[in-house]
Amino acid sequence: MKEKDLMKKAFILARKGRGLTGLNPMVGAILLKSDKIIGKGFHQKYGGPHAEVNAINDAELKGISVKGATLVTTLEPCCHRKKKTPPCTNIIINKGIKKVYYGSIDMNPQVQGRGIKKLKSSNIKTVFVDSQKNNDQLNRGFLKITQKKLPYVTLKICMTLDGMIFNKKSCSSSIGDLKQLKDSNNLRANYDSILVGVETIIADNPQLTYRGTGDKNLWQPRPIVLDSSLRTPLDSKIIKLKNNPIIFTKLSENSNKSIKLRNLGCTIIKLKNLEPKTVLKSLVKNNVQTVLVEGGGSIFSSFLKSNVGDQLILYYSSIFMGNSGLNIGHNLDRQYKLKKNITKIKKIGNSTMMVFES
Amino acid sequence: MKEKDLMKKAFILARKGRGLTGLNPMVGAILLKSDKIIGKGFHQKYGGPHAEVNAINDAELKGISVKGATLVTTLEPCCHRKKKTPPCTNIIINKGIKKVYYGSIDMNPQVQGRGIKKLKSSNIKTVFVDSQKNNDQLNRGFLKITQKKLPYVTLKICMTLDGMIFNKKSCSSSIGDLKQLKDSNNLRANYDSILVGVETIIADNPQLTYRGTGDKNLWQPRPIVLDSSLRTPLDSKIIKLKNNPIIFTKLSENSNKSIKLRNLGCTIIKLKNLEPKTVLKSLVKNNVQTVLVEGGGSIFSSFLKSNVGDQLILYYSSIFMGNSGLNIGHNLDRQYKLKKNITKIKKIGNSTMMVFES
Numbered sequence: 001m002k003e004k005d006l007m008k009k010a011f012i013l014a015r016k017g018r019g020l021t022g023l024n025p026m027v028g029a030i031l032l033k034s035d036k037i038i039g040k041g042f043h044q045k046y047g048g049p050h051a052e053v054n055a056i057n058d059a060e061l062k063g064i065s066v067k068g069a070t071l072v073t074t075l076e077p078c079c080h081r082k083k084k085t086p087p088c089t090n091i092i093i094n095k096g097i098k099k100v101y102y103g104s105i106d107m108n109p110q111v112q113g114r115g116i117k118k119l120k121s122s123n124i125k126t127v128f129v130d131s132q133k134n135n136d137q138l139n140r141g142f143l144k145i146t147q148k149k150l151p152y153v154t155l156k157i158c159m160t161l162d163g164m165i166f167n168k169k170s171c172s173s174s175i176g177d178l179k180q181l182k183d184s185n186n187l188r189a190n191y192d193s194i195l196v197g198v199e200t201i202i203a204d205n206p207q208l209t210y211r212g213t214g215d216k217n218l219w220q221p222r223p224i225v226l227d228s229s230l231r232t233p234l235d236s237k238i239i240k241l242k243n244n245p246i247i248f249t250k251l252s253e254n255s256n257k258s259i260k261l262r263n264l265g266c267t268i269i270k271l272k273n274l275e276p277k278t279v280l281k282s283l284v285k286n287n288v289q290t291v292l293v294e295g296g297g298s299i300f301s302s303f304l305k306s307n308v309g310d311q312l313i314l315y316y317s318s319i320f321m322g323n324s325g326l327n328i329g330h331n332l333d334r335q336y337k338l339k340k341n342i343t344k345i346k347k348i349g350n351s352t353m354m355v356f357e358s
Numbered sequence: 359m360k361e362k363d364l365m366k367k368a369f370i371l372a373r374k375g376r377g378l379t380g381l382n383p384m385v386g387a388i389l390l391k392s393d394k395i396i397g398k399g400f401h402q403k404y405g406g407p408h409a410e411v412n413a414i415n416d417a418e419l420k421g422i423s424v425k426g427a428t429l430v431t432t433l434e435p436c437c438h439r440k441k442k443t444p445p446c447t448n449i450i451i452n453k454g455i456k457k458v459y460y461g462s463i464d465m466n467p468q469v470q471g472r473g474i475k476k477l478k479s480s481n482i483k484t485v486f487v488d489s490q491k492n493n494d495q496l497n498r499g500f501l502k503i504t505q506k507k508l509p510y511v512t513l514k515i516c517m518t519l520d521g522m523i524f525n526k527k528s529c530s531s532s533i534g535d536l537k538q539l540k541d542s543n544n545l546r547a548n549y550d551s552i553l554v555g556v557e558t559i560i561a562d563n564p565q566l567t568y569r570g571t572g573d574k575n576l577w578q579p580r581p582i583v584l585d586s587s588l589r590t591p592l593d594s595k596i597i598k599l600k601n602n603p604i605i606f607t608k609l610s611e612n613s614n615k616s617i618k619l620r621n622l623g624c625t626i627i628k629l630k631n632l633e634p635k636t637v638l639k640s641l642v643k644n645n646v647q648t649v650l651v652e653g654g655g656s657i658f659s660s661f662l663k664s665n666v667g668d669q670l671i672l673y674y675s676s677i678f679m680g681n682s683g684l685n686i687g688h689n690l691d692r693q694y695k696l697k698k699n700i701t702k703i704k705k706i707g708n709s710t711m712m713v714f715e716s
Binding site for chain 2: 045159160161162163164205260304314316318320321322323324325327328329331332333334335336337338339340342345346347350351352354
């Protein structure tokens with residue numbers, strides 16, 4: 001198998017860590033001997049062993065020695081101490097691994113090329129299989145937190161050609177056609193969490209799950225609800241599905257409703273306000289790296305105004321709603337010129353998708 | 359020169375007839391002898407000589423005989439009688455032209471291949487240089503009138519991402535950025551007329567002219583104003599520019615204001631109502647083949663509702679106007695699902711263009 005294909009496989013492994021790595025990046029690793037894969041691993045728990053170590057364990061548990069093996073890893077192996085696990089470089093050296101293909105440099109200032117240097121100085125052959133962009137895309141949440149102490153935020157909304165999100169209701173999935181809905185649902189596989197306002201929960205009772213290819217084996221994003229007075233119904237689908245929802249409220253965490261919701265598996269967090277920045281900071285504390293904000297209109301406006309979105313995804317379905325519609329900007333009290341560039345436009349069925357990025 | 363390049367040149371000539379051919383198609387023709395262009399012509403006046411005849415006259419006026427020459431024409435030469443001019447096929451045969459390259463078949467049921475047959479039967483070599491699509495695009499107004507007795511109509515509007523066309527005003531060019539405005543202005547070169555409501559004339563006082571490459575030599579589209587009570591100011595730019603504006607009104611054609619406007623070069627047409635279909639039918643009578651409807655919002659809604667648009671061009675600039683804006687659909691009292699398909703989406707500067715066609 002070619003290096004590039006092996007690296008692709010390692011990235012597929014890395015992705016399995018979504019939602020599990022806490023504030024660590026997602027990393028995947030493969031071990032090879034005589035062109036045969038002998039071990040696979042990914043980083044699957046914050047504080048737990050790194051992908052490289054999991055791949056070594058995988059091989060050794062099958063009774064295969066990794067001496068002389070080749071390691072393929074999506075990220076430069078770590079070399080720093082003073083953290084929950086020992087440096088991977090030392091383990092790689094001690095285990096007698098001969099060659100390391102790495103897909104990206106670790107931007108952590110404590111590593112940043114030092115891991116590779118360390119391996120070289122121990123006569124391990126290192127080969128860069130440039131996948132930096134892949135890694136930066138996969139770990140955009142981790143990178144954003146490292147740089148700005150905030151999660152990576154995408155605002156996504158589907159509207160009609162005249163900017164309407166629904167007929168006097170707060171949000172709905174009834175605007176898009178099937179192809180658009182599928183495309184929009186597919187986005188969810190790339191996020192740790194999906195954020196909505198309580199109005200959306202009450203009006204639409206959405207599942208907020210990814211329902212595309214391989215959904216059964218994937219970690220589902222955590223539902224995040226902004227619900228100042230805890231109006232989330234106890235029988236909401238997001239609660240029944242038990243995907244670890246977080247509900248932000250201004251009420252006491254010990255109120256009757258709080259206790260009931262907590263007993264049903266929700267995390268209830270009291271904040272003094274539900275401003276986007278306050279919420280996002282709290283999400284980092286809860287190990288959320290990426291947030292897909294799905295509306296409705298008020299939530300969209302407040303996130304837009306507070307300028308915390310890294311990416312904006314707009315779907316326009318080929319309908320004019322007319323004057324009975326509720327406009328996406330009904331809560332926006334001033335003109336807002338996007339400081340982002342259009343990075344992608346795409347026809348999806350008979351809808352149009354626009355992507356804006358900083 | 360290759361056949362295709364010659365045909366391109368003939369189409370450039372044909373385009374010069376925009377606005378001048380009345381209810382006839384635009385046609386261009388070139389005459390060649392020993393690979394040298396000896397004559398050029400286009401159909402330049404309803405009832406006047408056809409492009410082929412103009413090309414022959416052009417050569418002969420320079421003292422060059424067309425005997426044995428090759429003719430390149432965008433459209434199959436006509437062969438039918440009972441019209442203002444004699445059949446071109448006879449002239450071509452009589453003049454001793456040897457070869458004819460033609461770019462498209464004339465869909466007029468009185469011609470439709472019979473012109474070519476006639477030439478062949480006189481031992482003239484005929485070669486089809488397939489430009490049917492070009493011709494159908496260039497003469498889409500002519501074709502629409504032939505089939506439906508209505509002009510070809512494009513609805514065009516620029517709005518913000520939330521569907522706003524302006525702040526409580528009826529229309530404005532201030533929403534788009536320079537690249538979008540240029541692109542939008544370029545469209546005008548392909549229409550006989552530009553239609554707006556009187557509110558747009560009063561609020562924006564637009565020129566309604568094409569201001570792109572070669573604008574000095576091009577026929578400018580006719581401004582069409584829907585103005586039920588003749589409020590068009592006498593000093594409007596469209597009147598000063600003298601591009602033969604047509605003003606549709608419900609007032610008498612002999613009212614004081616009518617007379618004043620007529621004296622300034624306007625055509626005043628009284629209609630019992632200013633519904634899109636009524637207006638469009640009257641435009642055909644006035645030899646208008648193509649209409650670019652530019653707004654504002656009320657005009658847009660009424661054209662959308664009456665389903666007379668062949669094409670819809672929407673520009674979205676990267677701004678959210680918020681709740682002080684006037685929505686494109688403010689006059690649309692019911693949901694309107696487009697029965698057209700997206701045929702093009704394009705990034706223009708930091709705006710998006712969507713084209714819908716039946």
